[in-house]
Structures are given as C-alpha cells and as structure tokens.
Amino acid sequence: MSLWTSAEIAAATNGTASAPFDVSGVAFDSREVGPGDLFVALKGETTDGQRFVPQAFAQRAAGVLVSQPVDGPHVLVADTTAALDALGIASRARTQGKVIGVTGSVGKTSVKEALFAAFDRGAPGSAHRSLKSYNNHVGVPLSLARMPREARFGVFEMGMNHAGELAALTRIVRPHVALVTTVALAHGAFFADESAIADAKGEIFQGLVPGGTAVIPYDNPHRDRLIAAAEPHAAHIVTFGRDRRADVHAREGLPGPRGTFVQARLRTCELSFTVGPPGDHWITNALGVLAVVEAAGGDLAAAGLALADMAGLPGRGQRITIRLPGGDALLIDESYNANPASMRATLGMLGQEQARRRVAILGSMRELGPNEARHHAELAQPIAEAGVGLALLVGSEMKPLADALEGRIDLVHVADAVAATIEAQRLIAPGDAILIKGSNAIGLARVVDALAGA
Known part of the structure; x- marks a missing residue:
C-alpha cells in the first residue's frame, strides 16, 4: 500500500496533480530523496527547493510538490510550505493509531527513540516516529506526512525556543498522550526565567484530543505549573519520577553489569526491567517512557525489554571504543547539545565510569541569557564530584569555568573545535573515559569524529 497517491496529495493540499502517481516516502531535503519519494520543494530565505527538482527526479523521486509547473509527475500548489502543513494534517486525520507528543528541555530525542523502540517491540513494524531532530515548524508536519496509514503508534518530538511555538505544533499533532520530559534552563536567552520555559513547554497539552493524557515529571520544581497547564486540556494527568508519590515511580534501582535493574x-x-543506558537520568527517562506506554495501551513487558536493549544515539550518549597504542579508551558522545541540567546529568554519568582517568571535553552552552557566566562557572562542582582529572574547555563562554577550575585539575582552554581536536588527539591516553558535550553550534562532533577515527 502506497504512503500517498497523487490524488490524495492534491486533495489534502488543494493542489492539482499533473498525472497519477504513488509515493512511498516524503522528503524536503533533496540530498535525502530516495526511489519512490515525494520531494517537497520548499522555498527558504536563502534557497528555493524548486531548483533541486531535477536532482530529485535523478534520484528516482516518484513525484514532486511544487509551486511552479515542472516536467515530470507533480502536484502544483500555491505555497509548498503550507501544502506540507496540510499534508501532515491530512495524515493525522486519517490515522487510527495512537499519537504521542514529546517535548522537554532535556532528553526529548532520546526519549522519543526509546518510545519508538518500546512500541515497535510490542507491535513490530507498526510504530512510526519523527527522524533525527525534526521537531520544528517544518520537521513536525514532514514527520506526520511520513506516517504510514496503517501505523498503530506514532511518536512525534516537538521543540521550541520561543513562547507560542509548541502551541502551534501540538495542534497539528493532536496527541493522545503528551509528555514533558523535564523543564530546565534551555534557550534561556529567550525567556524571563525557568517558569516562563515551563509555561512554553506546557503548551504541548493544548493539542490533546478529548480523553487525552498528560504525562508530567513529578520531581521537577515546575511540576505544579505543568499540571495547571494540563488541567484544562487533559482528561488524565499522570506523573512520573523517583519520588514514591509519583503515579509511576521506581521502588528500587540497582546498577549492574548490563545496565540498571529497576523495580x-x-x-x-x-x-x-533493566535500563540499558547508564546514568540516573535514564531511570527517570525510562519511567516517563513506561508512563506513556501504559497510557497509550502499549505492551509494557515489551517496553521493558526494549529499554534493556537501548543504545546511545550519535551525539546523545553513543559509547565508542577508541583504539590507541597500548590500550583502549572509552568515548561518550554527547556532542549534539548542552544546557546546565544536561551537563550535570552527563558529568554524573561520567563519574560512575571505572577508568584510569576521567576526561571532560566541554563546549560552551549557548542561549543561556544574562546569567551565562554563572551557569558556566557552576559546572565546577559537578566536574569535581565526577572525579574529572582533565578538562578540555572549548569556546570563549567557558572562561568563567576555566577560572573556577584553575589549579584544581589539569586544564586546557581553547577557542574552538579545531583547536580542541588537536589538543584531544594529543592528550587522550589508554584507559581514559572521555565525555564530549557542548552546544551544537560549537561543533564538537568534529572532535568525536577525529577521535573515533584515531
């Protein structure tokens, strides 16, 4: 069964099909177009997707969605961005499956992937999720448009850095279950304080379908604010966390050789069940996953098995063995993004590693607002608690932390990822456990690639 027919695309987007065709996928990046896909020629500030239509057809696209007529199978619309929104809305309208919305200041992509693994384990081949971090005003409708018509579960990540953005996204997704992983200081430059961030995250509940469930982190200081945001929209509110007063909570968590055993x-x-990924924060993540699976009517036993098999994602906890003369080193790749809460969580995880030396390669945290210097300097405490022996700090914003650590541990402070790559290759040694984490704009994935290829 095709994902979309040209007639369905035309009906959904108020467009005109040039000829009958079927598509098996949807893409807006011409580099990702595969055989049988629909290429959506979006018009951006700096480029026009219409230019890449020939490339899409060369890569065997089945058809294209365009705002100007082209040679080849196409659906002609007035505005391709609006048409992609409409296609996502049509996909949501036709599905009979349970739809899950995920947001949060930390962990939303990892939790989204864990939810997909849980649903897919219980109903193989019947679960769908947004790929990569397609969580904005373009990525969300694209992810919806890609959802197979027969899917039983769909998991969609939603992100924001300004108030009002989640409200718009969640009304497209219309989730049966909406989860906030946590609220912490992220994109603080755009909000007055963390309470304002909590209000923005709470917008996800505005899109809940009648009878829907809000899943809220009990241990978060903004719990009551999130509950207040959910009450007008949710028929059910479920809390999760380590505190035993949470609706879903851990009675016990015991570290073991293959993960953390949790009751x-x-x-x-x-x-x-066992939580495969290391770190206390993953126990909380797992509780949120199980709360969602239970609320959506999924298979809890299968979810527990899926959590045991979870592995870290590139940039989000992937563990890589580095082969070095004289022995191996462990690289923990957390290079995709960072804020104060996620820095503390992953430094705590590093502190649990048995290693000859613990190394923290940390990049600047961006968009923290007027207290940026203080938030960087305050990382000195979790670095000390983790027993870090060497800190390689990257970016000008890291100077307050460098000052706080001066004389306490081995320390190198460099300007950028290029210099960090050179220093990292010089400094790492067999037996090291190395954490790499920073805001994506710092580019520490370059350091990961260099060390992983060493």
Whole structure:
C-alpha cells in the first residue's frame, strides 16, 4: 500500500496533480530523496527547493510538490510550505493509531527513540516516529506526512525556543498522550526565567484530543505549573519520577553489569526491567517512557525489554571504543547539545565510569541569557564530584569555568573545535573515559569524529 497517491496529495493540499502517481516516502531535503519519494520543494530565505527538482527526479523521486509547473509527475500548489502543513494534517486525520507528543528541555530525542523502540517491540513494524531532530515548524508536519496509514503508534518530538511555538505544533499533532520530559534552563536567552520555559513547554497539552493524557515529571520544581497547564486540556494527568508519590515511580534501582535493574510501580501493575543506558537520568527517562506506554495501551513487558536493549544515539550518549597504542579508551558522545541540567546529568554519568582517568571535553552552552557566566562557572562542582582529572574547555563562554577550575585539575582552554581536536588527539591516553558535550553550534562532533577515527 502506497504512503500517498497523487490524488490524495492534491486533495489534502488543494493542489492539482499533473498525472497519477504513488509515493512511498516524503522528503524536503533533496540530498535525502530516495526511489519512490515525494520531494517537497520548499522555498527558504536563502534557497528555493524548486531548483533541486531535477536532482530529485535523478534520484528516482516518484513525484514532486511544487509551486511552479515542472516536467515530470507533480502536484502544483500555491505555497509548498503550507501544502506540507496540510499534508501532515491530512495524515493525522486519517490515522487510527495512537499519537504521542514529546517535548522537554532535556532528553526529548532520546526519549522519543526509546518510545519508538518500546512500541515497535510490542507491535513490530507498526510504530512510526519523527527522524533525527525534526521537531520544528517544518520537521513536525514532514514527520506526520511520513506516517504510514496503517501505523498503530506514532511518536512525534516537538521543540521550541520561543513562547507560542509548541502551541502551534501540538495542534497539528493532536496527541493522545503528551509528555514533558523535564523543564530546565534551555534557550534561556529567550525567556524571563525557568517558569516562563515551563509555561512554553506546557503548551504541548493544548493539542490533546478529548480523553487525552498528560504525562508530567513529578520531581521537577515546575511540576505544579505543568499540571495547571494540563488541567484544562487533559482528561488524565499522570506523573512520573523517583519520588514514591509519583503515579509511576521506581521502588528500587540497582546498577549492574548490563545496565540498571529497576523495580517500578505503575498505575496498573508493577514491572521489573533493566535500563540499558547508564546514568540516573535514564531511570527517570525510562519511567516517563513506561508512563506513556501504559497510557497509550502499549505492551509494557515489551517496553521493558526494549529499554534493556537501548543504545546511545550519535551525539546523545553513543559509547565508542577508541583504539590507541597500548590500550583502549572509552568515548561518550554527547556532542549534539548542552544546557546546565544536561551537563550535570552527563558529568554524573561520567563519574560512575571505572577508568584510569576521567576526561571532560566541554563546549560552551549557548542561549543561556544574562546569567551565562554563572551557569558556566557552576559546572565546577559537578566536574569535581565526577572525579574529572582533565578538562578540555572549548569556546570563549567557558572562561568563567576555566577560572573556577584553575589549579584544581589539569586544564586546557581553547577557542574552538579545531583547536580542541588537536589538543584531544594529543592528550587522550589508554584507559581514559572521555565525555564530549557542548552546544551544537560549537561543533564538537568534529572532535568525536577525529577521535573515533584515531
């Protein structure tokens, strides 16, 4: 069964099809177009997707969505961005599956992937999720448009850095279950304080369908604010966390050789399972995942098995063995993004690693607002608690932290990822456990690639 027919695309977008065709996928990046796809020629500030239509056809696209007629199968619309929105809305309207919305200041992509793994384990081939971090005003409708018509579960990540953005996205997604992983200082430059961030995250509940469920982190200081945001829209509110007063909570968590063994109390049952990824924050993530699976009517036993098999994603916890003369080193790749909360969580995880030396390669945290210097300097404490022996700091914003660490541990402070790559290759040694984390704009993925290829 095709994902879309040209007639369905034309009906959804109020467009005109040049000829009958079927598509098996949807893409707006011409580099990602594969055989049978629909290429959506979006017009951006700096480029026009219409220029890449020949390339899309060369890569065997089945058809294109365009605002100007072209040679080849196409659907002609007035505005391709609006048409992509309309296609996503049409996909949501036709699905009979359960739809999950995920947001949060930390962990939303990892939790989205864990939810997909849980649903897919219980109903193989019947789960869908947004790929990569397609969580904005273009990525969300694209992810919806890609959802197979027969999907039983769809998991969609939604992000924001300004008030009002989540409200718009969630009304497109219309989730049956909406999860906030946590609220912390992220994009603080655009908000007055963390309470304002909590209000913006709470917008996700505005799109809940009648009878929907809000899933909220109990241990977060903004819990009550999130509950207040959910109450007008949610038929059910479920909390999760380490505190035993949460609806879904951990009764016990014991580290082991293959992960953390957890005994959890859910609303309808108790479940014993193993969390594969290391770190206390993953116990909380797992509780949120199980709360969602339970609310959506998924298979909890299968979800527990999926959590045991979870592996870190590139840039978000992937563990890489570095082969060096004289022995191996462990690289923990957290290079995709960073804020104060995620820095503390991953430094805590580093502190649990058995290693000859613990190394933290940390890049600047961006968009923190007027207290940026203080937030960087305050990382000195979790670095000390993690027993870090060497800190390689990257970016000008890291100077307050460099000043706070001066004389306390081995320290190198460099301007950018290029210099960090050179220093990292010089400094790492067999037996090291190395954490690499920073805001994506710093480009520490370059350091990861260099070390992984060493």
